[in-house]
Amino acid sequence: MASARAALSSAVRARRYDIVEIKHGSCHCGAVQFEVELDRGFEKLWRCNCSLCRRKGAIMASVTVDRLRVTKGQDKLSLYQWNTRQAKHYFCGVCGIYTHHQRRSVPGEFGFNIACIEGVDPYAFGNVPIGGMACPTHLSIPVRSNNRLERSWFSSGEVRRGVE
Ligand SMILES: [Zn+2]
Secondary structure, eight states: OHHHHHHHHHHHHHTGGGOOEEEEEEOSSSSOEEEEEESSSSOSOBBOOSTTHHHHOOOEEEEEGGGEEEEEOGGGEEEEOOTTSOSEEEEETTTOOEEEEEOSSOTTEEEEEGGGBTTOOGGGGOSOOBSOTTOHHHHTOOOOSOHHHHHHIIIIIHHHHOOO
16 A cells, blocks of 8 residues: 555656646634645536435546545545445545545546636536536436436446446
């Protein structure tokens, strides 16, 4: 684990010259702070309609795992895992705000809550796709008020196609 972390940080150092922008983020109470490195602004903005994300309602962007660092409050982060337990959903254990998660569908990426990023107005993004570019099948999922359809989708389809 330590060697993996060292390898990651040296990879980050090697790439320093390409970095265009570092954005700072925090939870609501400030116990958890993090930074993300971006080359071309926020990429792959998406919302997710899995049973967890639909409750959070966050707009997310993603970066490769070496480009998000928790700079304060690592020990304040709580981890939530469910279903296949592959994705790692982190949130502040003090104020409860979701900050980031290691994705199930793309384990090499962290999704993060753009509303946590300094100076970002999450309401300014207009229509954000559900599912995002990483999972085109997610875009065609019918979200209906038909309870039976929703139940069947969220009990079986979520494992197969949910993007988290
Ligand atoms: Zn907090």
